[in-house]
Structures are given as C-alpha cells and as structure tokens.
Amino acid sequence: MVTYAGKLVLAPMVRAGELPTRLMALAHGADLVWSPEIVDKKLLQCTRRENTTLQTVDYVVPSKAQARPETLVFRTYPKLESSRLIFQIGSASPALAIQAALKVINDVNGIDINAGCPKHFSIHSGMGSALLRTPDTLCLILQELVKNVGKPHGKPISVKIRLLDTEQDTLQLVTRLCATGIANLTVHCRKTEMRNREQPITDYIAEIYEVCRANNVSLIVNGAIHDRSHFHDLQTNHWGNSSIGGMIAECAERNPTVFDHTAHVPEQVLPWVAACREFIQWATRFDNHIGNTKYMLSRIVPGKSRFFQYFARCKSPGEIDYVLKQLNDDGDAQTDPSEYLEKCRAQEKTSKNAKRKKKQPDSLGGDVKKQKVVPLPADA
Ligand SMILES: Cc1cc2nc3c(=O)[nH]c(=O)nc-3n(C[C@H](O)[C@H](O)[C@H](O)COP(=O)(O)O)c2cc1C
Structure with a gap:
C-alpha cells in the first residue's frame, strides 16, 4: 500500500497534471503524483479502454454524434505510474464519490478528495473548498470511501484541504477528518480567499501534525515549495520533522524537473x-x-x-x-x-476553402456565397 510520510509529490492540477507532466515529474524523482481533479459525474460517463498502441489505460466519454471524436478524460501509463498514482475526485455526494472511485480503483493507488479548490468548476454544486463549509458531508464522503473502497481494495483514502479562518477552526476540522479513517491529509496552507501569490501561513504546522500523528494519519504540506532542496530545508529548519511530506504545484507546472535530487541539466543549457x-x-x-x-x-x-x-x-x-x-x-x-508558421496558416486556409467549396451544393448554379440566407421557420 502507498505511504505518504515524508514524500515530495506532484500536486493535483487541472490541465497541468495530465500524463506527460506526471511522467516527467516521476522521471525526475517525484515520489507520488496526483491526477487533476475529475468530477464524479464526469468519470461515471466514461468507458475504460486499454490503449494497446500507447500501452495506456484511457477513460473516455464516447462521442454523442457519429464522426465526432470521443473525449479523453483521463489517461494513465501503468508501466511508470503504477504504485505512485493518486486519483483526485471532485464530489459532494458520498454515493457518487463511491461509484466514481470504484470505477478507477484498479488503475490507481489511492483516492483523494478535493476539499480545497476555490475555482468555480470545483465549488459549484458544493465540491472543492465548498466542502470546508459542510464538514458533515465531507466527513461522510471520506468515511464511506474508506469503508466501501479503501478497505475492500487495500488502497488509501486521503483529502486535500485549505486552512480555515482560525487555527482553532482548522485544528477542529483536522481532528474530525483524522477520525474518518483516512490515511493522509494534505493541507494547502492558504485560506480559501488567498491567492497563490500570497505567502502561505505556516505558523501552526506542528500543531496540525500532532493531531495527524495521534490518529496515525500522515501529513503533506502544500504552498510555495520550490523544489527538492527547498523541501529538505523546510523539513530540517522550519518544520523540524522529516515525516511531513511536501506537495508542489506551480513550480512543478513551470518546470516538472523540480523534484530532482540533483540537477541534471548541463550547465550550458538553460x-x-x-x-x-x-x-x-x-x-x-x-x-x-x-x-x-x-x-x-x-x-x-x-x-x-x-x-x-x-x-x-x-x-x-x-x-x-x-x-x-x-x-x-x-x-x-x-x-x-x-515564415514556416505563416506558410502553415496559408496552407490551412487554402485547404479549408477547398473543403468548403466541396461541401457547397452547386445544383442551384452560380456563386453560393451570393445566395441570400433564408432563416429557418421559428418552429423548425
Ligand atoms: C493550474 C492549476 C490547477 C490546479 N488544479 C487543482 C486541482 O485539480 N485540485 C486541487 O486540489 N488543487 C488544484 N490546484 C491547487 C494546487 O494543487 C495547489 O494547492 C496550489 O497551487 C498551491 O500550491 P503551490 O503554492 O505549490 O502552487 C491547482 C493549481 C494550479 C496552479
């Protein structure tokens, strides 16, 4: 079973955390990688497919209309990701969270619930950081996941939160979360209204860690960690604890090699x-x-x-x-x-025009462009 203590991991990131970024992070020493948040209902629409050409497992939403491509929602490459991939679900419903987790559980190594993302795509319908305001629902989701998915499959359940307004509120919530049976808690050390450019609040990491440790839950700290040497510096000189893990988002998005134990880039290459x-x-x-x-x-x-x-x-x-x-x-x-790019655009225009001409019916004769467009009747 995956363990999280003291590890340096790639954060869940919509768009940025797709397969190439995750594999590059792993190749450069990330201990674990999180998938981008995928909403339960979206995952439930997917069909699982083994892609023999790429040797990946793909989750796709089949196309609604013929000749339209299907939508790839999630792709994993077991050869490199198996044993190191945590799948993050966006959910506000225990039943949907269970269904979604069961769908992917055999292709991933742990399930994480997003209770920290303040973006609209996450908080609408009560997901992401909205769950911090409905702790009963959040705890129920986690308990049910532990009981119905984690335990039967021998895989850990975890949650990622933000700080609440006060230390006391945060510690109260952490105490409740730790009692749900989760294996790991990730704390993004900013409050919901804080932006990533603001310095994280790290004053009471030791207190959060104490609650986690007492409940046998590991702690990962997230917020403005630059790279592995910065992580080691934080563990040694600030948190004073090598069991606390670190999670990197924006710096890894800018350069997925930040997990390297030592820099591999030759000096003459930027x-x-x-x-x-x-x-x-x-x-x-x-x-x-x-x-x-x-x-x-x-x-x-x-x-x-x-x-x-x-x-x-x-x-x-x-x-x-x-x-x-x-x-x-x-x-x-x-x-x-x-010049090359301009030529590409010119070629694109020419082939688009040729296609358009092919499509236009010439039975009416004359230049179709000049025809008046007759609007459809209102009840069409
Ligand atoms: C492009 C982008 C997408 C993100 N998507 C998610 C997400 O899907 N789930 C989540 O819990 N947090 C998401 N986050 C938040 C990060 O995981 C992380 O908590 C935040 O960026 C702070 O870490 P940092 O200071 O290292 O950037 C996203 C952040 C970025 C920059």
Whole structure:
C-alpha cells in the first residue's frame, strides 16, 4: 500500500497534471503524483479502454454524434505510474464519490478528495473548498470511501484541504477528518480567499501534525515549495520533522524537473530549454492533446522568450516539432520559424476553402456565397 510520510509529490492540477507532466515529474524523482481533479459525474460517463498502441489505460466519454471524436478524460501509463498514482475526485455526494472511485480503483493507488479548490468548476454544486463549509458531508464522503473502497481494495483514502479562518477552526476540522479513517491529509496552507501569490501561513504546522500523528494519519504540506532542496530545508529548519511530506504545484507546472535530487541539466543549457525539450518528448510519446501541450509550453517557456509566441502560433504536433528544432541551448532561435508558421496558416486556409467549396451544393448554379440566407421557420 502507498505511504505518504515524508514524500515530495506532484500536486493535483487541472490541465497541468495530465500524463506527460506526471511522467516527467516521476522521471525526475517525484515520489507520488496526483491526477487533476475529475468530477464524479464526469468519470461515471466514461468507458475504460486499454490503449494497446500507447500501452495506456484511457477513460473516455464516447462521442454523442457519429464522426465526432470521443473525449479523453483521463489517461494513465501503468508501466511508470503504477504504485505512485493518486486519483483526485471532485464530489459532494458520498454515493457518487463511491461509484466514481470504484470505477478507477484498479488503475490507481489511492483516492483523494478535493476539499480545497476555490475555482468555480470545483465549488459549484458544493465540491472543492465548498466542502470546508459542510464538514458533515465531507466527513461522510471520506468515511464511506474508506469503508466501501479503501478497505475492500487495500488502497488509501486521503483529502486535500485549505486552512480555515482560525487555527482553532482548522485544528477542529483536522481532528474530525483524522477520525474518518483516512490515511493522509494534505493541507494547502492558504485560506480559501488567498491567492497563490500570497505567502502561505505556516505558523501552526506542528500543531496540525500532532493531531495527524495521534490518529496515525500522515501529513503533506502544500504552498510555495520550490523544489527538492527547498523541501529538505523546510523539513530540517522550519518544520523540524522529516515525516511531513511536501506537495508542489506551480513550480512543478513551470518546470516538472523540480523534484530532482540533483540537477541534471548541463550547465550550458538553460533549465527551461531542457524542460521544454523533454516535455515535448513525453507529450509526443503519449499523443498528448495539442491544446494541453501548448498550455504546458506557455507555462514552461518564459513570457519574454520569442518561443513563447512561436509555440502559441503552432496548431499541430508537427509544427511544435519544427519550432522546437529552432530552439538552441541559450533559448535563442537558430532560424526564425515565423515564415514556416505563416506558410502553415496559408496552407490551412487554402485547404479549408477547398473543403468548403466541396461541401457547397452547386445544383442551384452560380456563386453560393451570393445566395441570400433564408432563416429557418421559428418552429423548425
Ligand atoms: C493550474 C492549476 C490547477 C490546479 N488544479 C487543482 C486541482 O485539480 N485540485 C486541487 O486540489 N488543487 C488544484 N490546484 C491547487 C494546487 O494543487 C495547489 O494547492 C496550489 O497551487 C498551491 O500550491 P503551490 O503554492 O505549490 O502552487 C491547482 C493549481 C494550479 C496552479
């Protein structure tokens, strides 16, 4: 069974925590990785599929209309993730949380409940940090998960929370959560209304840890941890405790190599250049969605680099690959890819026009563009 004590882990991150990022984090020493939050109802719509080409397990929502592609909701690569993957569910209902957890439990190593995310996609219908205001529901979800999923499958259940308004309120909640049978508690050391740019509140980590320890629950601390050496410094000089784990989000999003025990980037290569090259390799290997690859590149490549714009203008993995080949170790362009990208856009326009022309019926004769569009009747 997975244990969490003293580990340095990749945070759950919608968009940023897809398979290429998780695998890159693991390759660079992350002890465990969290999936992005997936809402219970979404997971319940999915079909599980073994992808023999990529050797992955895919959870997809089948397409509603013929000829439309199915939607990939979650992809895991057991060869590298098995024994190190925690799946985060967004839920406000014990029954749905159980159903969703049972659906994925054989492909993951633990189930985490998101009780900290303040974003709309999470708090609508009472999920995420909204659960901090409904502790009875949160505790019931966790108890039921422990009883119906965790125990029968021998897998740990955990929860990720934020701090409440006062130390006393937080410790009260932690005491209740620890009594549900969870194996791990992650505390994002900011209050719900605090943004990531604000310094986390770390004054009473020792008190939270004491409650956890007394209940045999491990504690992971999250908030503004930069990399592994910073984590070791916090354990040694601030928390005074090597059993407390650490979770990294934004710094790992910017560079998934932050988990490294020692830096591997040769001195003559900029760290973001190395991260960018490696990320694209993972993304290509696992057929990552182009939109997600571009999102990650917009995080990894500094805004002031010309490559930030070059990658933003790409529309296919082939274009990304071409642009990457122009990137040298100093972060400069060997040749400017603008002309190539303009040609790609011109070609795209030409083929779109050709397709449009093919589709237009010519039985009416003449130029279809000039035809007046007759609105459909209101009851059509
Ligand atoms: C892009 C992004 C997506 C996130 N998605 C989730 C999520 O799905 N579930 C969750 O519990 N927290 C989510 N978070 C919050 C992080 O897990 C983490 O708690 C927060 O960023 C603080 O950690 P940091 O200071 O290391 O960035 C997300 C954060 C970011 C930046």
